[in-house]
Amino acid sequence: MGARALAALPLLVLLAVPSFAQRLPTTVRPDHYDLTFAVDLARARFEGTETIHVQVDEPTTRVVLHAVEIEFHEATIGTGAARQKARVSLDQADQTATLTVPRTLARGPTEIRITYTGILNDALRGFYLSRAGGRRYAVTQLESTDARRAFPCFDEPAFKATFAVTLVVDRGDTAISNGTLLSDTPGPGAARHTLKFATSPKMSSYLVAMAVGDFQCVEGAADAVPIRVCATPDKKDLGYIALEAAQQILKFYNGYYAVKYPFGKLDVVAVPDFAAGAMENTAAIFFRETDLLADSKTASLSTRKNIASILAHEIAHQWFGDLVTMKWWDDLWLNEGFATWMANRPLAAWKPEWNVAVDEGLENQTALNLDSMKSTRPIRSIVKTPAQIEETFDAIAYEKGAAVLRMIESYVGAETFRKGVNVYLQKHAYGNATSEDFWTAIAATSGKPVDRIMPTFLNQPGFPLVEVSLACTGGRTRISLTQKRFFLDPALMKGAGSGGRWQVPLCVKTPNQAMATCHAMTDATDTLWIDGAPLLGSGQAGCAPWAFINAGAQGYFRTSYQPELIRALAPNVASALTAPERLSLAGDAWALVLAGRHTVADYMILASGFGKEPTSGVLSQITKRLGFIRDYLTTSATRPRYEAFTRTLLGPLFDDLGLAASIGDTDERRALRASLIGALGTTGNDPDVIASARATLDRALGGGEPLDPTAARAIVRVAAEHGDTALYEALSAAAERATSPEERYRYLYALADFKDPALVQRGLEYSLSADLRSQDAPKYLAGFLANPAGTRRAWTFVKQHWTELQPKIAISFGGVRIVEALGSFCDARSRDDVKTFFAANKLGSASQKVDQTIERINNCIDLREKQTPILARWLAGR
Numbered sequence: 052m053g054a055r056a057l058a059a060l061p062l063l064v065l066l067a068v069p070s071f072a073q074r075l076p077t078t079v080r081p082d083h084y085d086l087t088f089a090v091d092l093a094r095a096r097f098e099g100t101e102t103i104h105v106q107v108d109e110p111t112t113r114v115v116l117h118a119v120e121i122e123f124h125e126a127t128i129g130t131g132a133a134r135q136k137a138r139v140s141l142d143q144a145d146q147t148a149t150l151t152v153p154r155t156l157a158r159g160p161t162e163i164r165i166t167y168t169g170i171l172n173d174a175l176r177g178f179y180l181s182r183a184g185g186r187r188y189a190v191t192q193l194e195s196t197d198a199r200r201a202f203p204c205f206d207e208p209a210f211k212a213t214f215a216v217t218l219v220v221d222r223g224d225t226a227i228s229n230g231t232l233l234s235d236t237p238g239p240g241a242a243r244h245t246l247k248f249a250t251s252p253k254m255s256s257y258l259v260a261m262a263v264g265d266f267q268c269v270e271g272a273a274d275a276v277p278i279r280v281c282a283t284p285d286k287k288d289l290g291y292i293a294l295e296a297a298q299q300i301l302k303f304y305n306g307y308y309a310v311k312y313p314f315g316k317l318d319v320v321a322v323p324d325f326a327a328g329a330m331e332n333t334a335a336i337f338f339r340e341t342d343l344l345a346d347s348k349t350a351s352l353s354t355r356k357n358i359a360s361i362l363a364h365e366i367a368h369q370w371f372g373d374l375v376t377m378k379w380w381d382d383l384w385l386n387e388g389f390a391t392w393m394a395n396r397p398l399a400a401w402k403p404e405w406n407v408a409v410d411e412g413l414e415n416q417t418a419l420n421l422d423s424m425k426s427t428r429p430i431r432s433i434v435k436t437p438a439q440i441e442e443t444f445d446a447i448a449y450e451k452g453a454a455v456l457r458m459i460e461s462y463v464g465a466e467t468f469r470k471g472v473n474v475y476l477q478k479h480a481y482g483n484a485t486s487e488d489f490w491t492a493i494a495a496t497s498g499k500p501v502d503r504i505m506p507t508f509l510n511q512p513g514f515p516l517v518e519v520s521l522a523c524t525g526g527r528t529r530i531s532l533t534q535k536r537f538f539l540d541p542a543l544m545k546g547a548g549s550g551g552r553w554q555v556p557l558c559v560k561t562p563n564q565a566m567a568t569c570h571a572m573t574d575a576t577d578t579l580w581i582d583g584a585p586l587l588g589s590g591q592a593g594c595a596p597w598a599f600i601n602a603g604a605q606g607y608f609r610t611s612y613q614p615e616l617i618r619a620l621a622p623n624v625a626s627a628l629t630a631p632e633r634l635s636l637a638g639d640a641w642a643l644v645l646a647g648r649h650t651v652a653d654y655m656i657l658a659s660g661f662g663k664e665p666t667s668g669v670l671s672q673i674t675k676r677l678g679f680i681r682d683y684l685t686t687s688a689t690r691p692r693y694e695a696f697t698r699t700l701l702g703p704l705f706d707d708l709g710l711a712a713s714i715g716d717t718d719e720r721r722a723l724r725a726s727l728i729g730a731l732g733t734t735g736n737d738p739d740v741i742a743s744a745r746a747t748l749d750r751a752l753g754g755g756e757p758l759d760p761t762a763a764r765a766i767v768r769v770a771a772e773h774g775d776t777a778l779y780e781a782l783s784a785a786a787e788r789a790t791s792p793e794e795r796y797r798y799l800y801a802l803a804d805f806k807d808p809a810l811v812q813r814g815l816e817y818s819l820s821a822d823l824r825s826q827d828a829p830k831y832l833a834g835f836l837a838n839p840a841g842t843r844r845a846w847t848f849v850k851q852h853w854t855e856l857q858p859k860i861a862i863s864f865g866g867v868r869i870v871e872a873l874g875s876f877c878d879a880r881s882r883d884d885v886k887t888f889f890a891a892n893k894l895g896s897a898s899q900k901v902d903q904t905i906e907r908i909n910n911c912i913d914l915r916e917k918q919t920p921i922l923a924r925w926l927a928g929r
């Protein structure tokens with residue numbers, strides 16, 4: 052599934068049979084499904100006719116299938132004279148249907164035929180109902196375990212089969228599925244027509260897709276593969292940005308992979324109600340509208356990037372996931388880590404100015420942040436129930452999986468890695484694979500011990516902290532390294548010496564070498580020697596004054612340098628380190644503060660060197676942490692000084708850029724400006740920036756000069772944070788009348804930025820309204836919870852309305868989003884309250900997330916207690 056929108060992501064109460072997911076017996080396997088669905092939008096149901104061609108491997112009288120909310124009419128097994136009626140018994144807890152026949156089924160091929168009725172539900176999973184423009188649509192979202200809601204099936208990824216879908220729909224409606232449309236014939240009856248789709252390739256049941264409604268498409272092609280981007284009729288013209296990106300991306304992948312795009316056509320469909328960001332159904336990718344559709348004339352850089360990036364992720368899945376699928380969900384990273392890693396390749400080639408390497412650095416930080424916790428999990432962990440499967444769609448499967456792949460790619464070399472990837476894909480095409488299959492392929496292709504390195508990152512939780520010190524011996528530089536597991540919790544960090552050992556590929560950069568020296572650290576300690584070559588630029592030989600051991604920023608670890616080394620490196624950061632390396636250095640420095648090894652004063656000294664940071668992705672990470680420090684580590688006494696520090700630090704760069712965009716501004720200049728407006732208007736509390744933001748916004752909302760799209764979100768946030776009722780109402784109205792999803796959500800989500808308690812309350816009340824779609828509610832509410840001015844009130848509201856909000860929170864990834872946002876609490880009483888609440892109101896697919904949130908709050912409490920006085924002293928000393 053598509054990351055971003057998930058990044059945070061799941062509960063069941065609604066559909067709610069707690070399930071214990073029994074694995075199916077392997078005595079009977081499917082080869083092919085013939086599926087016919089007669090869809091009745093008005094009554095929100097469908098009639099299903101199904102024939103499954105199966106192989107019986109061991110003689111038996113019973114066949115177990117998955118099925119949920121399916122009403123069976125008739126089931127038979129066998130062909131011709133041997134066909135016999137089956138008795139059906141349902142197990143709600145296991146989500147299975149057992150078909151039992153009187154006479155034993157012989158080994159060999161046979162057929163299961165079932166007629167049944169299913170429901171088009173409102174829960175955005177299975178075959179479900181979506182609504183827009185006063186009409187209804189029927190669409191599917193079957194990953195991970197919801198194909199069983201659409202048709203009885205062998206709903207596990209290793210039971211691959213081919214699927215032939217037929218849809219009977221209303222006249223005037225169309226339908227999209229995995230295969231190309233083979234025929235469209237009138238009937239049955241005057242009001243219906245029947246669409247038959249080509250048989251799919253061999254694939255897993257979770258990849259079946261159907262969309263029914265009045266969708267319209269814009270059309271293109273890449274390498275003779277027809278590509279369509281489809282939406283509801285009013286939004287059809289918002290598909291051109293996506294179409295262009297999809298063409299570029301497919302072309303790139305056809306050049307990268309030895310196997311060309313194998314599925315004949317590619318449809319990409321924007322669905323009005325969609326729980327995840329997007330879903331990689333084979334040859335029929337489904338999206339939430341805001342992640343696919345945008346106005347070609349006004350779309351911001353971040354919207355263009357987001358569309359291209361999620362498309363690149365889903366199209367990468369056509370190979371990693373659809374063509375080759377993980378054998379079981381414990382290897383989900385083989386799908387999601389791969390798609391996340393791969394997505395950046397076509398973007399970097401197509402749009403070098405997008406600085407994709409910095410985005411990769413940000414992905415690494417996301418993974419490292421989660422993976423620093425005691426409550427993290429290994430990439431490969433045991434999963435059994437649908438709730439556990441859903442919960443593994445996290446930053447460990449996506450961002451950590453991708454980070455490990457980048458590290459290995461960098462270690463063996465990009466071309467060798469590509470060869471290994473192609474060997475793996477060719478060997479397992481139309482089949483299933485495991486982590487072992489992958490590392491075996493890369494180890495064989497590269498001749499390097501990838502099969503020893505990867506298990507250390509896949510099978511154990513967390514990652515190493517590499518401690519670095521330098522010494523000068525006989526004109527040579529000795530670099531001493533030690534590794535231990537990194538923990539956010541200072542107490543665990545102190546005792547962590549014995550826990551975990553990794554084989555760590557790393558690359559060292561010093562001012563003595565023209566090229567970085569790469570190396571795999573295999574033991575707890577290690578020593579590297581750098582010859583006393585001339586210092587770059589000085590012409591003099593000598594020992595290296597500093598070393599940076601994550602050269603290229605491809606390593607999945609954090610680093611702690613001895614203090615002298617940091618002092619020697621600090622003045623050279625801008626000239627000696629690349630943007631991703633600076634991001635890695637600053638990320639490590641902040642993590643060491645959280646873990647109690649450095650002080651916030653150490654971090655402030657480092658951050659002070661980033662005032663003129665020219666890369667927006669790096670600057671925005673720095674300003675985000677400055678905002679956190681203001682929110683949590685300042686007091687009413689120290690805040691004015693802290694705000695003044697922020698203004699002094701960032702003011703000069705902002706003065707260079709100015710508030711208004713010029714026509715010739717590059718995307719990067721615009722993005723830098725947006726970061727600075729956000730930081731100065733909120734963290735810096737800069738009255739000029741605040742006043743200009745409000746004036747600019749009022750003008751735009753009043754029909755005057757429109758906002759620069761790239762800076763718009765920052766301008767709206769700053770204005771809303773300081774905004775009044777008039778602005779609240781203007782934003783509400785603007786969200787209502789917006790024609791593009793970007794504009795709508797820019798204004799809608801800004802309602803969570805107000806500080807005025809009455810407006811916070813008003814915004815919260817809106818979440819109960821039918822106007823706020825379920826797909827948007829978790830993110831909307833999370834915005835209020837994450838706003839320090841609204842956290843307490845929002846949490847009280849969510850608890851009070853918990854039952855009422857269930858249909859909205861219980862969608863996939865809804866609960867996780869809410870729980871994650873509660874990590875903005877920083878006091879013991881709230882922590883205990885959160886803990887008590889979720890002990891009584893269990894969220895099946897967010898149980899790890901609850902532990903992570905509690906740990907996050909504990910860390911914040913500890914940090915605030917220790918670092919608040921240190922920050923006060925640092926500010927006073929300036």
Ligand SMILES: [Zn+2]
Nearest residue numbers: 052053387390
């Ligand atoms: Zn995905």
